[in-house]
Amino acid sequence: MLALVSPALLVILALIVLPVGWLAWQSIYHDGFTVENYRRVFTEDVYWRSFALTFEISLAVTVIALLLGYPVAYLANSVPKGWSILILSLVVLPFWTSVLVRAYAWLVLLQRSGVINQFLRYLDVISEPLALVHNTFGTVVATVHILLPFMVLPLYATMQKIPNDLMQAGASLGASPSLTFFRVFLPLSLPGVLAGCTMVFVLCLGFYITPELLGGGRTVMVSMLVSRNVELYNQFGAASAVAVVLLLSVLAIFFVVSRFISLDRVLGQK
């Protein structure tokens, strides 16, 4: 049996465990052990500002995705099966479109001469085109779009398991629909909320394509810090230290969340 897993395991060891280990090693060793790279990450302005910005954007993206995703999951859960399949297909549809293609679509929609600006000017809502892209706004709009399915699917999976009887019991005892929702349904859906939020937050922490293409060079998220240190400045040690801190943040979040809900749920494996 071990022989059967070994080819796959070997690929994983060689192409993800070894590379990540290499990063960790490179972050502390350069002609002798050094903490210089970590000192820079934690003291230099550029670095911690980028980390702060990344956490802020990830938080914003997570909250927005929750606010947009919860109603959709709720609706999909409360309509007849044919409709819920339709709603879920629409949610998953963009999922199977390349992230790059979707980033491009948002560029087309949001740029100064783009579809949304043209439309708003046609309606005479604005006279000058709005700066919708090449900034944090554009990054957030596109990132929420890409990560929203990761919010809706665990929410829906959790809502599916909430027995309908409970709501009827609440109603029969005289509670209004909104009271049954807030006192019964919402608390029972919290594991799904946690699962969805974790996945969206963690994926956003390491997001690269949308901030790079839609951030206009001003929204320097941690992933861009890593790539610039490698591609532009040849600062391999610093890049490695940033990557290690990012990875440790992600693992810490998974660890804390695993105290509350099963990680299988977060990773969408039921």
Added chain:
Amino acid sequence: MMRASPARIALYVISALVLIYLILPVLIIAPISFSSARFLTFPPPSFSLRWYQQYFSNPAWMQATQVTLTVALLTVVIATPFGVAAAYAISQSKLRIMRLIHMALLLPLVVPIIITAVGIFFVYARIGLVATMPGLVLANVMLGLPYVVISVLAGLQSFDPAQEMVARSLGMNRLRSFFAVTLPQIKSSVVAGGIFAFISAMDETIVALFISGGQYQPLTKRMFTALRDEIDPTIAAISTLMTAASFMLVLLASARQKRSG
């Protein structure tokens, strides 16, 4: 009974807006790709295939397309048997270490892709695999493995291992009984896993940005570089073709999964 309540109506409206937000960007690309305008206007002024012509007549795009298709095909050919073997072993074995191995095989989904990309770049730089075909294929095999493993494990869950035992008790060896009894029953999940690995390889961008170069650049890397410089409608044509390919593959995979369901 609560169909007419204001809360219910608000729910419909909000959900409809969110769904429009989700699919609008996917739908906007195709009309632009068929537009004759150099600059993006919507609705497009007139129908034209010039961006498709530009794509098909450009040797650099064609070379990149060939790289993408080759990498995706090789990824499927390698990742599928590796993933099936691993999933089978994980589901059959009672060894405690299998749990750990199972988790290890899902690592590509957990580690932020930018970290994986930079790490692979450093390792490849040492052993001379940067800007090579084998390097690109290996990285995509690693990234595609979790999809195969997850899909096949799900397929094996509804398979009764006793059937294989019967075949073996009737004198087949383990290998033959697997191919004769087990594989035909989990075929759909194997195909679905392979298709997901193909799509993953076709869409993969970030690792390719770091480790591909020269004549071995996939479509996504060239598209990314082009997007950084200017918005060229040729990319809309390529995006439309890629999206169409993805959707057809997903439909194929889900049709297969349903049949096995």
